Amino acid sequence: MSSIGLTLVGLALSLGASGTAAEVVAVVSAKSPAVMLSKNQVVDIFLGKASRFPDGRLAVPIDQDEGSAARDEFYATFAGKSPAQLKAHWSKIIFTGRGQPPIAVPNSIDVKKHVAANPNSMGYIEKDLVDSSVKVLLTQ
Numbered sequence: 001m002s003s004i005g006l007t008l009v010g011l012a013l014s015l016g017a018s019g020t021a022a023e024v025v026a027v028v029s030a031k032s033p034a035v036m037l038s039k040n041q042v043v044d045i046f047l048g049k050a051s052r053f054p055d056g057r058l059a060v061p062i063d064q065d066e067g068s069a070a071r072d073e074f075y076a077t078f079a080g081k082s083p084a085q086l087k088a089h090w091s092k093i094i095f096t097g098r099g100q101p102p103i104a105v106p107n108s109i110d111v112k113k114h115v116a117a118n119p120n121s122m123g124y125i126e127k128d129l130v131d132s133s134v135k136v137l138l139t140q
Contacts (some may be wrong), residue, residue: 022126024073026138027112032119033057037137043079045122047089048099053120061102062114062123070108074124077140 026042028034034053044050045059053059064071066083075081081089090101105111108125115121116133130136 022070022073022128023140024070024077024124025127025130025136025140026074026078026122026124027115027130027134028122028137029116029119030133030135032135034122034137039078039138042122042138046075046102047079048093048101058120060118060121062111062121063102063104064108064111064124065104065106068107070124070126078138 026037033055034057037054041050041054045053046061046063051059064074066087072083075083075086079086093099094101105114108129111123111125112129112131112134115123122137125134127136127139
């Protein structure tokens, strides 16, 4: 195979791989009274701009660790922020004493466990992990 052919094959494979990001959805406990939130409401809770659900209940966002593919996908899709922009956002909030970032857990499985156990929690996981323990508030 020629070097051009190998280059084209490599390019095609890399394009295919970049389009395989799993769809991430915002979820709450199946026991939560929350039904649906707007994109802005979800983002405001995760960025520390809001601390309550629309019905007045405390909202506890559960984040994923930095570098997690689901975290990067969630913030890029819903908040339009890169990992660097998100880090800068929280640095400013912490420095000015206006808040702290959400607690972070290693992966979507841990997010689902935390959210399922606490009706006031909200997190994001890959859509294919949704089961009867959680309900979807917002999709991409």
